[in-house]
Amino acid sequence: MKDKIVNVLKKDSVLPLIAALASGMYPWAFYFTNNFDFVNSWDHFFFFISRFILLPMVVFYGVYFLLKSKYLRLFKTTVLPFLSGFVFFYLVMLALHATVGFNKIIIVFVLAVLVAIACRNIQQLFKKLLIIQFILVLTTGLGFYRISKSFFKYSDEWIEQPDNIEEVIFKKTPNIYVIQPDGYANFSELRKGYYKYDNSTFESWLETNNFKLYHSFRSNYFSTLSSNSSLFSMKHHYNNLFDERKIIMDKNTVVSIFKNNGYKTHFLAELPYLLINRPNIKFDYTNFDVNNISFLSKGLEAERSILVDLPLVLQKNKEENGKNFYFIEKLLPGHITTFKDATTTKEKERLLYLKSIEDVNEWMKNVFQLISENDPNAMIIILADHGGFVGWDYTLQTTNTTSDENLINSVFTAALAIKWPNNEPPTFKHEFKSSVNFFRTIFSYLAEDEIYLKNLQDDASYLTLWDEKNKGLYKVINSENEIVLEKNNSE
Structure with missing residues (x-):
């Protein structure tokens, strides 16, 4: 099974898929885990899938089919590294700033050119860059863990009223x-x-x-x-x-x-x-x-x-x-x-x-x-x-x-x-x-x-504290309007 997977991954036709995934997954995962409250809808899920994964895939494969008959080597050594670098840096910029103006596009273009030149001159560099991009996805694992933990822990039962x-x-x-x-x-x-x-x-x-x-x-x-x-x-x-x-x-x-x-x-x-x-x-x-x-x-x-x-x-x-x-x-x-x-x-x-x-x-x-x-x-x-x-x-x-x-x-x-x-x-x-x-x-x-x-x-006010002395949710004003410091046990 391992050999079959390796043989499939070595095929030229799979390269655009791998490059598209590598280019879009980390920016998507980074944005999602750092802005979950803003993007936790199915509409957002399909938006990111289409813009960060499917669209790069379509572009990469489109260029691949245009060049594979005569210029496959050029595609593998220069064009694909450029496209991959451009899409990756562009999406990272988008994830950081929500918009990418002309000045940032120039920076992205220059970085993509440098990636293409480096990969053309150094064999195997592009594959190593793809591996690094996939490793970056793993750095978002803690964020996904916290989101998943909150999701499975959460219940709407607290909304239920005690009377009619x-x-x-x-x-x-x-x-x-x-x-x-x-x-x-x-x-x-x-x-x-x-x-x-x-x-x-x-x-x-x-x-x-x-x-x-x-x-x-x-x-x-x-x-x-x-x-x-x-x-x-x-x-x-x-x-x-x-x-x-x-x-x-x-x-x-x-x-x-x-x-x-x-x-x-x-x-x-x-x-x-x-x-x-x-x-x-x-x-x-x-x-x-x-x-x-x-x-x-x-x-x-x-x-x-x-x-x-x-x-x-x-x-x-x-x-x-x-x-x-x-x-x-x-x-x-x-x-x-x-x-x-x-x-x-x-x-x-x-x-x-x-x-x-x-x-x-x-x-x-x-x-x-x-x-x-x-x-x-x-x-x-x-x-x-x-x-x-x-x-x-x-x-x-x-x-x-x-x-x-x-x-x-x-x-x-x-x-x-x-x-x-x-x-x-x-x-x-x-x-x-x-x-x-x-x-x-x-x-x-x-x-x-x-x-x-x-x-x-209870007319109490609560703060989440996170310092050397106290960690967790604390009541800091009680119903009598007095300043207190009481650890909440109802979380």
Whole structure:
């Protein structure tokens, strides 16, 4: 059997196949294991198969059949090494940068020429290069192992509700708008800690427009995906997640409840960050068509204007006169830089963040005006997903243990302001503390039934720590809003 395999591999007709596999497998495996959250769909699988494997194979075999009659030696010694080098370096560039401009193509071309010259002058070099390319694929094995481990370990059971809240019937049915400014710190935290920002002008504007501000509100998790997964599931997941976008856009308990109560549901965003891995979409309407999103996108391109899209949707829904739920996502003010090598100084990061606060304040005023003109009796909710991380050097530094109360609060503090219909907030006594219980409380208000408040989740906030002292998921803020450090045993 070994001899038969060796004899097959020695055939000239097999060389294009081997070269195509060698050229495309490592860039594909590298991109997949380093960007799994962005590419974990069957659409992405077939895209990468066709572009990274099948297309090189077609090109290599096409050139092979053109040259094999008279120039087979030239094909084997020069043309195939050039094609293999060009495709390999091009796909590596594509995997690293998502796009390959003219300057990078020139670099790729020069490298491919050098490979062709070297292989023409040194016998057996091309085969050794192919072996190296296949060995590079093995370097992605740890990434594939971690992905496979998460896949087989993961279960959706955590989403299941402890009661029948999914069957809740609303007695109040206002149109509801949830506006989520990414990383907008709570009003109470902005004026102190590491933020030290006077946001009183915007706060006064909110109160003048009948918003009730909820101070000390916070998220339960530190990122947009993990926080919103908990928000829309009304459950703790303890970071035991495999595909957060699927939870938010498809297995969304909150959207299901709205739809069960006859609501039409809408998702509007300026960037397709929550759509890039092409999840099934439970929302009735989105202002992005996933088919128009690049397969290599990180969700921070193809910007749309909510101030343009929202009026069109509002006018249409006004004519239909139905019940509507809107989730409007704005990726501002955001947070300080994510990576250590991109950070500047804490003060510069703070000033950039605060400038974004000013920008998003004006944007929210414009959105409010659009809504109030078309839907004056709506419930309008400003609900951030987490804090701005101001005070840290960079966001991923949060894996280090700290007892600094202001640093921890900076991660989780989240703005919450609600314009209640008829300016009448709930009469039952309940304090909005964290995002995991937010919609359960809203549903109790809409249903005029406090029974759903009997199964509230723990209002705790969690961080994954990874330093010499602590490793794993830790509760860092308890339900009494106290800074703690408790290893989580519910992972």
